[in-house]
Amino acid sequence: MYRYDEFDKNFVAARVAQFRDQVARRLSGELDEEQFRPLRLMNGVYLQLHAYMLRIAIPYGTLSPRQLRKLAFIARRYDKGYGHFTTRQNIQFNWPALADCPDILNELAEVEMHAIQTSGNCIRNVTADQFAGAAADEIEDPRPYAEILRQWSSLHPEYSFLPRKFKIAVNGAAKDRAAIRVHDIGYQIVKNADGEVGFAVYVGGGLGRTPLVGHKIRDFLPKADLLAYTNAILRIYNLEGRRDNKFKARIKILVHEKGADVIRVEVEAEFANHRDDALALPQDEIDRIRAYFAPPELPARATTSIAFEKRKANDLGFARFSAQNVVAHRTPGYGIVTVSLKPIGGIPGDASAESMETIADLAEAFSADEIRVAHEQNLVLPHVALDDLPEVFDRLAGQGLATANTGLVTDIIACPGLDYCGLATARSIPVAQRISDRFGDGARAREIGELKINISGCINACGHHHVGHIGILGLEKAGSEAYQITLGGSADETCNVGAITGRSFSSDEIVGAIETVVDTYLKLRAGSAEDFLAAYRRIGMEPFKEALYGRE
């Protein structure tokens, strides 16, 4: 993975010192809240309902064991013993004291981490497929390009005060695991007719109060032009994006209002004008960054692991875990293991310090020192030998971390909601917990098969409800929580915004309503091979409406 050089180290250290001074001046009264707020936000410090919240960047969701242990240490030393992994592959701590934040950032700097650009109208953490560099279906590892974008965009003077925040995702396989079409820019690594690898460019996707799917504005962008093209898009956005209305300030609105074809022409013109500028990426620089992400040297193994097959044959729990949470690695004899942070009835994305340490230990012993954060709020051990899988499973199970529910009805994405968030209009986590308890991890969940339920506690859609196969949006209606259901959303390469079923449901009704939707699917599907999304796409909204509302 990427290692800081002297420049990076000094840059982050200087930033910590600067923030330490800013916090001291705030606490002494030299700065008032109005002056200080933008400064703390630039360092990832929000003020939530109960306390400050610190959001820490995890670039493209890649962590080393040392970094994860540091997060565990911070959780214990400065917080309440846990952290929350987010839908943008970051981690949030919910209870840090402001006065401790400079020390926390100093601890993070020791392991080459920071909280820069995790808030504000700038280019945020660049995200990527959590299986990057390991997936069998990958064209090329997206992380070197995410890292190049990260370096280029860090404190970029032209893009530190954009009309609104700006999110970029890069995906390296045909299967989109990075939700690139709901990002401001989505880069999809593709191979052209000449066998050259580059990017298809999507622009103007996003969720929030106006969910829009990104438009492809270029079929093939050579790697050398990655920064020049990104720069062209940002220039157009920075000039033309609306600053008069916060709710219409994202690039998706600009693309939507002007039309993708117009934006394409403008971006291409800007790109053509500046293509030969200093932004062309030299091949040796690409190679230098790629070297940091060189695949780990995995000892050759037999394609079939006897230890793995034997355990699978004798232990149903292990067999289910392997079927649900382990996917093919590109190296024979290895698998990619998703560690679910969705225990049945648990809080989606939360991990205790102990869990983090267990996973860090396992990554060190069995996964080539790598951990990934999935945007679905799970952790991933990307390089596990199938021979080692029984031991990895046992150690995960010993910590309650072996829930075999990846991609199932209980693998729910949920934002923090009104339990923590100052923006929320309703709670998300308790709804996720009740749905999880209702379906459990037994035969019923397996019978339902792949089903993504995403829950947001307000219209800002941090819980990606628009792109859940079933989405739940928590609202406030006459002083009470109300939950709107959407169906048919998807965040992958078949990206789609879900459609609203109709009137909302009360907190008491919502779990039953979700059950009605699921039961309707089970009744109408064309066999168990047809998953929820496929069935919805075939039969449409009507049967679900009928089941939910009858003759209302």
Add this chain to the structure above:
Amino acid sequence: MPKVISANRLADGIVVYAGRDGSWFERLSQAKIFASKAEAEAGLLVAQKDAKRNLVVEPVVVEVTEDASGLRAVTLREAIRARGPTIDFLPRTHAFARGADPPQENTAKQTTKAVLRMPRLADAREHHPREHEIISAAASPMEAAR
């Protein structure tokens, strides 16, 4: 409707309420009650001075009801601010562990190095599942207000 003044403490962000003696307390039960809108607005002006003195941030007027069991915030948002998350958020890794020792007292209490400028009372937002249930139960402040 009776009102209290709430804010977040500057140094650590913890929810506090303006008390009768002019200091800030972590418990809603210790808040000074303002009977009218005019009184609450006067109270808010005083609180804003404490914001200027860098004790608290973003003081606001919060509507409450008072019954035999004490003060309750009217809105769900304020009820959650007063009592903490309604979920069992503190980790209990040991409770999951196979054959591990029984769950230990959670040691995750914040041991902040922050220099706190106000007395740190017992944290009303520590882990009290039963209190949390009250928020979602039928007799919750939100329900009562309907």
